[in-house]
Amino acid sequence: ELKVEQNPLFLSMQEGKNYTIYCNYSTTSDRLYWYRQDPGKSLESLFVLLSNGAVKQEGRLMASLDTKARLSTLHITAAVHDLSATYFCAVDKTSGSRLTFGEGTQLTVNP
């Protein structure tokens, strides 16, 4: 059974600081997805990582994938309040199959 683990589950940080969220998964996969969810809302796609060594950046967020270590990271640079949300990573075992999600990281950025 595919398992996806994120840490930390809760992250409170100050504006302007940097931090990294980690996502480990238990089985071979070349694809990893990051989503953002605001309270009471649906999931917004942030990044699609499709190969070992893939790195994607959008604004203050940067995601990377190491398929050999079965690890993805989501790095936050100079956090701002607008980044406060819950971030999920997800993996599919085969292309287009079900997504298995991590528990989510609830990020709060304080002024």
Added chain:
Amino acid sequence: DTGVSQDPRHKITKRGQNVTFRCDPISEHNRLYWYRQTLGQGPEFLTYFQNEAQLEKSRLLSDRFSAERPKGSFSTLEIQRTEQGDSAMYLCASSSGRQARDYEQYFGPGTRLTVT
């Protein structure tokens, strides 16, 4: 392209009643997925379709749950004899599924079900 839409957005029902939710995927997306999310948890897979064929159903899904996608376009998810434990957000997603990049799943706004 208007995105994935779901109806209703909220549903309150009494225990034992049946409920049906509808999902309209992004136009020409041939894969459609249903997930359930409870408070503080990540989405949990329920079932998915390629066109009208149901390809996989979660083992966690009881016989009270059924999903259809009769013409390969919209889908319905029915829950019979609802229980309080069915209270959750029901999310629908779609993907075009033609190339590796196109397996990205786009989520709808969800249907929040409350069983009293």
